[in-house]
Amino acid sequence: MSSSDETLWWIAIVAGFVVVLAVVALLSLLIRYVRVIDQRVAGIRGTLRAAAANTRDTALIPETAGRVDGVLAEGLRHHLFLGRVLGKVKS
CATH class of the missing domain: 1.20.5 (Single alpha-helices involved in coiled-coils or other helix-helix interfaces)
Structure with a gap:
């Protein structure tokens, strides 16, 4: 080679x-x-x-929102009722 x-x-x-x-x-x-x-x-x-x-558990959000709305509506009814009752007592 x-x-x-x-x-x-x-x-x-x-x-x-x-x-x-x-x-x-x-x-x-x-x-x-x-x-x-x-x-x-x-x-x-x-x-x-x-x-x-x-x-x-995000599927529960609409159900919870509906129940929260119900609680808020109930609270508003109590507030209006107490406002009318207490307004009559002061007069």
């Missing part, structure tokens, strides 16, 4: 080694990014579950 052939082989070996190192570096970055994405997805999943638990 001539000297130029040997030099070409060494260049090919070094280039292959550089390619292998680049592939290892890129795969390491990919694995790291996938782990970060997985952790963030888990965090988002937890947040969404907490939000779902937080809003589970």
Whole structure:
């Protein structure tokens, strides 16, 4: 084998080694990014579950609003009644 052939082989070996190192570096970055994405997805999943638990009883809001309106209406009737009664007593 001539000297130029040997030099070409060494260049090919070094280039292959550089390619292998680049592939290892890129795969390491990919694995790291996938782990970060997985952790963030888990965090988002937890947040969404907490939000779902937080809003589970929102169906009760209209019913509660109706009952609060009823209590306020009853309070208004008492206020008007007492205003009429106390107004007659002062006169």
